[in-house]
Amino acid sequence: MTVNLEPNIPDPDGFYDELLQAHATLSDEESDAFNARLILTLANHIGDRGVLRAAIEAAK
Amino acid sequence: MVASRYETAFKLYPYEKVEAQSGAPVRHPVVIVGGGPVGLALALDLGKKGTPVLVLDDHDGAGLGSKAICFAKRTLDIAHRLGAGAPMVDKGVVWNVGRVFRGEGQLFGFDLQPEDGHRNPAFINLQQPDFERFLVDAIRAAQDAGAPIEIRGRNRVTALQTHAAHVTVDVDTPDGPYQLEADYLVACDGARSGLRDMMGLSFDGRVFEDNFLIADVRMKADFPTERWFWFEPPFKGAGQSALLHKQPDDIWRIDFQLGWDIDRAKELDKENIRARVDAMLSSQTGTVPEYELVWTSIYTFQCRRMKSFRHGPVFFAGDSAHQVSPFGARGANSGVQDAENLAWKLDLVLKGIADHQLLDTYAPEREFGADENILNSSRATDFMTPKSKISKAFRNAVLDLAGKHAFARPFVNSGRLSVPCVYDDFPLFSTDALEGPAMTRPGAPCVDAPVDDGYLLDHLRGFTVLAIGGNKPQPVTAHGIETRVVHISAPSALLAQRYLGGQDAGVYLIRPDQHVVGRWREFDAQTVQDALTTSIAKD
Incomplete structure (x- = not known):
């Protein structure tokens, strides 16, 4: 499996808004920690090591 | 005396005693205050239905300058339709081609290929004074054909008194001065609505701490008809974002997002601009084409709305009721939808066909539309001007x-183009018994599609029963309304795709x-008669 780099989220504006809302009341430090937890949660959902490795590359 | 509040581009309705x-x-029966896009569209719609309407405007033509430009x-x-x-x-x-830049480089370009099977393009750029002029031309033509529309220029409302079932208005x-009365009064007098102030009504929301410099330039040079948008533009003093796009008559609209703490006089200095x-x-060609500055101004913007768009016999429509940031062109466009929503309801009530309860549905439907527009325009604004460290990081x-x-790329948001709202779950609409495509579900505005002799929307006037495939329905009559019947036995592929989805046939009831x-499937x-009764708020 390869990492999907094409648009894949329905209602991208709604998702983006929800993501930022989750940060709205957090301090900078809390936001960093929240991002780390979120990335680990999503990574677990993806599971596939090849995909995760490709995603790490794509984000560099 | 009626002092001028702004310069006009041209006269459209000169004062006559x-x-x-x-x-x-x-x-x-109906007095409209304000002869802008919303008031004129409402007057034209009512007049063409035969309901007498008077428009009062405190100027005698279209206001000069940069206002709405994207329809x-x-x-x-x-x-x-009008x-x-x-x-x-x-x-x-x-225009179809857009480019998004960040700093010196292009992030991506896009080509909005027009979707097939619509009479009209997704949008046009056109200066608001021209939009108003074309509406007034149509009003003059309708008047010649007998439509009971009157426009009185340089008639300023200075006071109003609301009674249980009418309004008394002082006009200068x-x-x-003189006085007149109205069964219903519609305030289409813009974001700084004088009527709203006279009635002591609030207009709450969010003020965005930012200033935008607008420059309209006339340029005869050969320059691409594309929309260019910069995040973090590389030009000196250009601010946090910049936008360039074309209007008619060789005019180009340029916006610079300057931030909050600025020296307005200095920024408006011609040399600086x-x-x-x-x-x-x-920036893209290396040479400066010849151009002249035709209009410059600095604006700040707000997203706010009135708590209720109706107060007894007074309705608010357009910017007087709701104001949005300009990203996504949701101001004038949504105001014209307000006008269209109110026109047929006022018409049916004044003709005694529908009860006054129908008018109670204007405010909730259009407040819902305004909330959707405010949400979209706030999201665009938040993307363009991130308010916190983390939102800037994202x-x-x-x-x-x-x-x-x-x-x-779908996350990049410099304004989502205005689309009308769908009145999902509102009381005048029936549940979806066809299970057809989502885009044409109950509550949605009809999407255009090709039919034999042109376009579908041309056939939808008044209350219409649209049957696609199947047999030709009988006309349905209820409460003095006779529906128009449109039967399309062999739909085009696009019509079937937009209105039937996987179904073989479908019957639609469409309001004015x-x-x-x-x-329904058949x-x-x-x-259909029950649905029609519900749609005019009858029991």
Whole structure:
């Protein structure tokens, strides 16, 4: 499996808004920690090591 | 005395003294205050239905300067129904290619290929004064054909008194004051609504701490008809974002986002503006084309709305009721939808066909539309001007990724184009018994599609029963409304795709503002009649 780099989220504006809302009341430090937890949660959902490795590359 | 509040681009309805200025106050069924896009569209719609309407405007023409410039498909569809659409589309600029830049480099480009099977493009760029002029032209043509529309220029409302079932209005004119009365009064008098203030009503929301410099330049040079948008533009003093796009008559609209703490006088200095414009126009070609500055101003913006768009016999429509940031062109476009929503309801109630309860549905439907527009325009604004460290981090991450990966591009938000709202779950609409495509579900505005002799929307006037495939339905009559029947036995592929989805046939009931009331797999007179009764708020 390869990492999907094409648009894949329905209602991208709604998702983006929800993501930022989750940060709205957090301090900078809390936001960093929240991002780390979120990335680990999503990574677990993806599971596939090849995909995760490709995603790490794509984000560099 | 009627002092001028702003310069006009041209006269459209010069002041003329009328008999009603002397003698006892005359009662009018509908008085519209404000002859902008919303007031004019409403007057034209009512007048063409035969309901007498009087428009009062405290100037005698279209205000000069940069106001609305982008008119979306739904607005053009409405204008077409009103007989004003063709000259708008003829004069308007249609563009498809856009480029998004960040700093020196291009992040990505896009080509909005027009979707097939619509009479009108997704949007046009057209200056607001021209939009108003074409509406007034259509009003003059309708008047000649007998439509009971009157426009009184330089008639300023100075006071109003609301009673249980009518309004008394004090009007000032160059020949002095007079009074008139109205069963219903519609305030289409803009974001700084005088009527709203006179009634002591609040207008709450969010003020964005930012200033935008607008420069309209006339440029004869050969320059691409594309929309260019910069995040973090590289030109000196250009601010945090910049936008360039084309209007008719060789005019280009340029916006610079300058931030909150600025020296307005200094920013409006011609030399400063020219330096920025030079840098922008030469950024892709290396040379500065010849141009002249025709209009400059600085604006700040707000997203706010009135708590209720109706107060007894007074309705608020357009910017007087709701104001949005300009990103996505949701101001004038949504105001014209307000007008269309109110026109048929006022018409049916004044003719005694529907009860006054129908008018109670205007405010909730259009407040819902306003909330959707405010949400979209706030999201665009938050993307363009991130308010916190983390929102800036995500915004910049999106821009970093968007240059390399397609998935990040849908997050880039410099304004989502105005589309009309769908009145999901509102009481005048029936549940979806067809299970057809989502885009044409009950509550949605009808999407255009090709039919034998042109376009579907041309066939939808008044209450319409639209049958696609199947047998031709009988006309349905209820409460004095006789529906028009349109039967398309062999639909085009696009019509079937937009209205049937996987079904073989479908029957739609469509109300006068071309929103779908209900839809079914087959025609049943009683079912359609019940839906029609519900759609005019009858029990």
